[in-house]
Amino acid sequence: MATYKPVVVQAVPKLGAKVTQDTVYWRGYKTPVQIKEFGAVNKIDFSPVPPYNYAVTASSRIHIYGRYSQEPIKTFSRFKDAAYGATYRDDGNLLAAGSEEGSIHLFDISGKAPLRQFDGHTKAVHVVGFLSDKYRVFSGGDDYSSNLWDIPSATEIVSYSEHTDYVRCGCASKVNADVFITGSYDHTVKLFDARIKSSVMTIEHGQPVESVLLFPSGGLLVSAGGRYVKVWDVLKGGQLLVSLKNHHKTVTCLCLNSSGQRLLSGSLDRHVKIYSTTSYKVVHSFNYATSILSLALSPEDKTIVVGMTNGVLNVKHRKPEERKEKFLRRQPAYRTHVKGRTYVPKQEDFCVSKPVKRVLRKYDKLLKSFQSSKALDAVLEPPIRLYTPEVTVAVMQELHRRGTLRSALAGRDEKQVNLLLTFVARRVIEPRFTPVLVTVADMITDIYQPVVGQSAIVDRQFLRLQEAIGKEIDYQEELLEVLGMMDTLFATFTKATYLEENKSDGLTETVQTNRNN
Secondary structure (H helix, E strand, O other): OOOOOOOOOOOOOOOOOOOOHHHHHHOOEOOOEEEEOOOOEEEEEEOOOOOOOEEEEEOOEEEEEOOOOOOOOEEEOOOOOOEEEEEEOOOOOEEEEEEOOOEEEEEEOOOOOEEEEEEOOOOOEEEEEEOOOOOEEEEEEOOOOEEEEEOOOOEEEEEEOOOOOOEEEEEEOOOOOOEEEEEEOOOEEEEEEOOOOOEEEEEEOOOOEEEEEEOOOOOEEEEEEOOEEEEEEHHHOOEEEEEEOOOOOOEEEEEEOOOOOEEEEEEOOOEEEEEEOOOOOEEEEEEOOOOEEEEEEOOOOOEEEEEEOOOEEEEEEEOOOOOOOOOOOOOOOHHHHOOOOOOOOOOOOOOOOOOOOOOOOHHHHHHHOOOHHHHHHHHOOHHHHHHOHHHHHHHHHHHHHHOOHHHHHOOOOHHHHHHHHHHHHHHOOOOOOHHHHHHHHHHHHHHHHHHOOOOHHHHHHHHHHHHHHHHHHHHHHHHHHHHHHHHHHHHHHHHHHHHHHHHHHHHHHHHHHHHHO
């Protein structure tokens, strides 16, 4: 009895993953460290001065973490309710945070009790930040107002009530000490100048604004809301430069790297996208376990910290650059590895062959025992059907070669027929599978034609199959038309070239005849 030959699966070349400089750079981070907080992390902010500690705002506490510490080195917990948006001042000495009760707390990094408390908002304050002169603080709250405060006197300088919904994000200009920006759930972004008692510019984002970011130059503004990240030119009166829609859910946070050449966005779809600020194309992305609320990148780009809805803090540190050894250990010579491989046995040698045990897959074992229907069921399981459809098609081809494909397809219930038709309708348009699956579709139609109309699910799949084949036929007809046009163009081009060559040859012959005469 001849030995069983396993099913030959047609090998298809695969395109390798495109490796760019960005891919290499952003993959150069270590395995993340997970830190559990007391609640959802609503803000992460790095200190702008060494050693670049970062403040994490979650629940009713603000934790200060060292770059490589997994335990907080300092905690601010003087809040009656939830704390929001803790932000460092440019010199790293002060920290400002909003609260659920509507007050703004100002902390000294070296102390514990608040230095100042600003009361003026009637509802929760989610946005707090320092102006670049270091002596004023701006805030935005759920009472629709945006306020400006003086730190030395702890008094309110001015209050703006131009938003018509919650103010949930803001940032200050690093170029102009009087300019700050707020974003609101009323779909607008407003630019304020402390010297004027009304907003200077209003930008319509079109979605509730979750985050705003101003480039260091002060000329470009980025807003995030809904699934969109939009870039605006402030110097041209808020002109829209580009609108990005690369996330599947709401974008919650934005961040720039130290050089300003890469823009990072985090979203509820569990992804962090990294864009080039020259082309605004996605150059890399990170995937996380749950929805992302906050994101921060250290001033030297050596640490990425992401805060999530489940209270987990994900910290990635950059791998240190490998130092090349001055003295490399001498490797064995090549001949050491290949020694004996080319040896040819002599006539007097006795050769002992080692039997090779061949392990058969489940569908091969079933085919070997002539269980055609079960072999087809084995390759219709989700892991094979979805990720290696070439194996499913190869088994179908083998059954057709044996003449048992019709019997394997027959006698199936509604669920199995639905599964078969779904697979065929999805894969029949792929050129590598079309010859086999057209035969399979023909047999399924022939076998189950008498029961058409008895199951709405099966009828729907038959209609999908008909639609898929109809579209493919239309595409093929259009391609044939294009091919005919190209043939006509090539034929015309060839004819014109031939005439020009003949004309030049005739001219040469005439010149030579005249010279001879």
